[in-house]
Amino acid sequence: MADPSTYRPKPGQIPDSPGVYKFRDEHRRVIYVGKAKSLRQRLANYFQPLTSLHPRTATMVTTAASVEWTVVATEVEALQLEYSWIKEFDPRFNVKYRDDKSYPYLAVTMNEEFPRVQVMRGAKKKGVRYFGPYGQAWAIRETVDLMLRVFPVRTCSAGVFKRSAQIGRPCLLGYIGKCAAPCVGRVTPEEHRELAEDFCDFMAGRTGAHLRRVEQDMMAAAEDMEYERAARLRDDREALRKALEKNAVVFTDATDADLIAVAEDELEAAVQIFHVRGGRVRGQRGWVTDKVEAVDAAGLVEHALQQLYGEESGDTVPKEVLVPALPEDADAVSGWLAGRRGSNVSLRIPQRGDKKALMVTVGRNAQQALMLHKTKRASDLTTRSRALEEIAAALELDSAPLRIECFDISHLQGDDVVASMVVFEDGLARKSEYRRFQIKGFEGQDDVRSMHEVISRRFKRYLAEKARTGEWVEDEAQESGDANPAPETPAPASDPGPGDLGDPGDRGPDPASTPVPVPPPGEVSAFQEEDGRPKRFAYPPQLLVVDGGQPQVAAAQRALDELGIDDIAVCGLAKRLEEVWVPGEDDPVVLPRTSEGLYLLQRVRDEAHRFAITYQRAKRAKRFRAGPLDAVPGLGDTRKHALIKHFGSVKRLRSATIEEICEVPGIGRKTAETIAAALAGAAPAAPAVNTATGEIMEEDDGGSTP
Numbered sequence: 001m002a003d004p005s006t007y008r009p010k011p012g013q014i015p016d017s018p019g020v021y022k023f024r025d026e027h028r029r030v031i032y033v034g035k036a037k038s039l040r041q042r043l044a045n046y047f048q049p050l051t052s053l054h055p056r057t058a059t060m061v062t063t064a065a066s067v068e069w070t071v072v073a074t075e076v077e078a079l080q081l082e083y084s085w086i087k088e089f090d091p092r093f094n095v096k097y098r099d100d101k102s103y104p105y106l107a108v109t110m111n112e113e114f115p116r117v118q119v120m121r122g123a124k125k126k127g128v129r130y131f132g133p134y135g136q137a138w139a140i141r142e143t144v145d146l147m148l149r150v151f152p153v154r155t156c157s158a159g160v161f162k163r164s165a166q167i168g169r170p171c172l173l174g175y176i177g178k179c180a181a182p183c184v185g186r187v188t189p190e191e192h193r194e195l196a197e198d199f200c201d202f203m204a205g206r207t208g209a210h211l212r213r214v215e216q217d218m219m220a221a222a223e224d225m226e227y228e229r230a231a232r233l234r235d236d237r238e239a240l241r242k243a244l245e246k247n248a249v250v251f252t253d254a255t256d257a258d259l260i261a262v263a264e265d266e267l268e269a270a271v272q273i274f275h276v277r278g279g280r281v282r283g284q285r286g287w288v289t290d291k292v293e294a295v296d297a298a299g300l301v302e303h304a305l306q307q308l309y310g311e312e313s314g315d316t317v318p319k320e321v322l323v324p325a326l327p328e329d330a331d332a333v334s335g336w337l338a339g340r341r342g343s344n345v346s347l348r349i350p351q352r353g354d355k356k357a358l359m360v361t362v363g364r365n366a367q368q369a370l371m372l373h374k375t376k377r378a379s380d381l382t383t384r385s386r387a388l389e390e391i392a393a394a395l396e397l398d399s400a401p402l403r404i405e406c407f408d409i410s411h412l413q414g415d416d417v418v419a420s421m422v423v424f425e426d427g428l429a430r431k432s433e434y435r436r437f438q439i440k441g442f443e444g445q446d447d448v449r450s451m452h453e454v455i456s457r458r459f460k461r462y463l464a465e466k467a468r469t470g471e472w473v474e475d476e477a478q479e480s481g482d483a484n485p486a487p488e489t490p491a492p493a494s495d496p497g498p499g500d501l502g503d504p505g506d507r508g509p510d511p512a513s514t515p516v517p518v519p520p521p522g523e524v525s526a527f528q529e530e531d532g533r534p535k536r537f538a539y540p541p542q543l544l545v546v547d548g549g550q551p552q553v554a555a556a557q558r559a560l561d562e563l564g565i566d567d568i569a570v571c572g573l574a575k576r577l578e579e580v581w582v583p584g585e586d587d588p589v590v591l592p593r594t595s596e597g598l599y600l601l602q603r604v605r606d607e608a609h610r611f612a613i614t615y616q617r618a619k620r621a622k623r624f625r626a627g628p629l630d631a632v633p634g635l636g637d638t639r640k641h642a643l644i645k646h647f648g649s650v651k652r653l654r655s656a657t658i659e660e661i662c663e664v665p666g667i668g669r670k671t672a673e674t675i676a677a678a679l680a681g682a683a684p685a686a687p688a689v690n691t692a693t694g695e696i697m698e699e700d701d702g703g704s705t706p
Contacts, residue, residue, distance in 0.1 A: 023064040030089035054294035075332035115196035148178040151199040257320035263366035270370035302327035317341035384427030390597030401543035408547040410612035420612035455559035557583035
């Protein structure tokens, strides 16, 4: 790891002007390229103390061994040079979008004597008109099949064209009227090129003139009683309308624009682009990238613009580009786009109307693309195996951690402190094994102490199960210093309440679906209850992950040591730095940003955080909804609602006699006496006040719900 101070330029050596800079490693390979309005100010930011740098930036400057720069005249030139160098050197610390597939385009080879319509992928060629990209090649072929009725342009390959010219007979499309058959001289090269230009005009959005022309010809043919020709023109008109229907109208003013949206998380980002031409969505594409540099949404947009338009020119760069966030040098980027197009380009954030609504749709597509990418990455067996192997290698485990448990603490400023336990087996979430905890040992905010309590409670239950089945003998317990580990009392199956049971609404499949060893007939497995269901805390993990850094990891390890458990590995994942901490180490384990192991640990940590915060919010909402009837023991929701429905409000219920309460279905005298005593001891709630008028709102009209 290099020290940035060893290659830091001397004061005054860096010019205060626009330019592009390159960081190189010890082997002279370019690892990062950037641009700046002021090279002096920008480069000075890289040579701050490492603790004040973003972790990705710190990794880059410690990997580099030298820095160099090139001065340019304008910011637009800096943008162009940056793009050229990124393309040339492919730096490892620059964001590079990668397509998950090669998108097909509808291409018209205007550079040939007889232009051809075809599907094209890959790099664009000079002299070829492109339309798209399309999501699927079959969508292009359907559109072309409809269009050839009106614009019978050649679609055959060079070999077929040459063969037809030699034998003097056109192909099948020539006989059925879907090709003008220039191969046998039915049309001149000029007439065929005019057909191709009309085809391009229609695909570019200039559709009104062609539709009007076909309709006029149809009416003229009908007046001349050329009914067969009129019928054919009618079919041509319907074919053009069908082709238009395949592209939904999104803007009524025939706008040409590209809309770009970004979805991101800590490690990855997805970009979606909608191409709108003539007010219709003509194409869509998307990219996914690893966030290997410290970049925000504006930076991701700038990188996307460079990749999208770096090789484009003319009309392929639209008049308007709509983005979710403007790049840092928005004016320079707009100028660069204008130079590519040859005229002004508007780069802006849509604020209202149809464009704002379509941007929301594009953003939703970006979110879905990122989620789909993560799902595919998580569901691949080979990828999961590699992730587990990388974790085992990084943490120096004897074998891959087939069962991983992760714990997270959640609270709101010290109130409603809860914890979650999520389980991943073979790299996949096992929701039937999820558990949730309430912190019982103390009150207030102390994540380290909370983590120690939760780990202790979870593994006391595990040791209690081993002791009950005979797996944990007394000699082992005495050697570990805990001869009789106290089990955590399980909560009733009908009411998870404040105990350690998972939330039934978020536990996935029934626990019976979890595979367990099958005992011989008449026996009960050590991993099963007497009713055959799997035990709640019977399975130990190979790896215990906590959401946090050194303090949380130390607390978890201390809890295991106190219980005498020494065969479970412990680590923590700190969210801000994405560093893996292990007990007793002063420095974290840093996994590569592209590591599948890091990706799996992040998924586990994020799932634990989601499960914990869901439980914490539910508890907080329940506390806010709590009423006097909640203090009555044994009174469930059904009878609470029956009481409120009968009396109309808690105020009227409080003034009711025991005999009146007994009139409610399901309420006996003993329960009525308990209700009356509880309400008599509870202080009445303060009257509600209308803040607009100052009027006191009577509870009798509606009352409060339990």
